[in-house]
Amino acid sequence: MTTRTRFAPSPTGLLHIGSVRTALFNYLYAKHNGGKFILRIEDTDKARSRIELEDAILEDLEWLGINPDEGPSKDGRFSPYRQSERNSIYLDHAGKLLGSGKAYHCYCTKDRLKELTNEQKRAGKPPRYDGKCKSVKNLDLPHVLRLDVNLCGLSEITFEDKVKGKITFLSKDIGDFILLDTDSLPSYNFAAAIDDPLMGITDVIRGEDHISNTPRQIMIQRALGLKVPDYAHLPLVLGEDKKILSKRDDSFSIKSLRDEGYLPSAIINATARLGWAPGDEYISIMKLIDIFSLSRISSSPSSFNRDTLKRYNKDAISGADNAYLAALIKNDFPDTDAEKLELAIAAVKSNCGLIESIKILVSNLIGGNVRTEEAKTVLEDADSRMVNREFMKAIEASTSLGSDNWKEIAKDVSVKSGKKGRSLYGPIRAALTGSTSGIELLEVINFLGRDEVLKRIKEHLGENSGA
């Protein structure tokens, strides 16, 4: 049987690290087993679902390279892939349940339910529907559909979780829950329980906040004679504050991470390590697919950490194409031609953990009059002007400047200025790049060339010349 997994977000928020981890593991598991990865949109909540958010999710997944084999934008034979378009299917199954007496209409008002819950809590009892409407029939009143848990014929539900191991729930601990709401729209549990088997899903891999939903879904599937898929529940992903990542926490959304200059493969590498330990090295997606295994997933929660992300971003940037990186930053350098920009990127990229640092280092090379405060301080020093003056003379005395004679020239300047080390190179670096840090000076000089170096030194010496 072909492995089929699914990622089933609801379009009520942006994709964040936690949901990406779920998507990634589903993808990895499917691909590892030569199967298919399906995207299903769970938009049964009309009030909160937004099509723009669905689009954003699709876009983020595509950007990350987690591409579904089937989904709203890639049709397969199990379409439609939006739950809002599958209502007749749910109604159909609801009818079967009602017909067989395994589900019943409930006419209780929300107020009564709320009161019931409060009462039970006050009495120290678990909040559960009391089954009042079980015996009531065919009233012409608004109603919901509830599953009669007792009539499902299961006193306990046990499933072998592929991550957590054997988990057992007692059906007496589960109240008759809602299948269809007043508007005849399916509840999450009902829709998911039906869609998974109908879409041929073999393995449901999701967050562990769904563990307690699992027995409900299994009950529905059993009651309907549908195939029960295998389940695997992933430990939750926490933020740096140890709190669960929430959809409201935008700082972990893919969009903001992307805006901050993290590359897709870095995000993939960092999220892959949330509950899984494929080693410390930066790993390609192909390799990840190759070595993925659910049995290696940890069962304790993990928290997402930016340092790790940054670490992988450094690898991702060093390994990225110059042209690819150039495309990301070209808007910041409108006056620079593409070739030169790529050259500059090639010179700096191995030093950068963030796209932002590429921008800074590239702009140091390409020029403009940007100077950091530290650089200004260095340049204001009288000795530093002297060093640069000697540097200028040395260059003028030579016809070339580059790898061949850089050492000699530096030595010469050192002797004439009486400076060495930091006080020798600091002023030159500051005059040339406007910064006190950056790539190796020789590389700066090689990139700029003799004429440009001379020009920048002269510009600097010309500044404040009256001082």
Next chain:
RNA sequence: GUCCCCAUCGUCUAGUCUGGCCAAGGACACCGCCCUUUCACGGCGGCGACGGGGGUUCAAAUCCCCCUGGGGACGCCA
């Protein structure tokens, strides 16, 4: 309240299933040194953890029980 899940360095974790190779290994972060007449990169090293208590055993991070702590679910959200 009831049910379910979880517990190793600051963080991500390896090790737990199948007890001994673990006086607990790696990575990130941090600190130091080396390389470099500068800035980085890099290299080397340091810091640093089995939540607590019982048990089983010749032997426990690993198995069992209790406690504590964290989280999740119990919704006409998903």
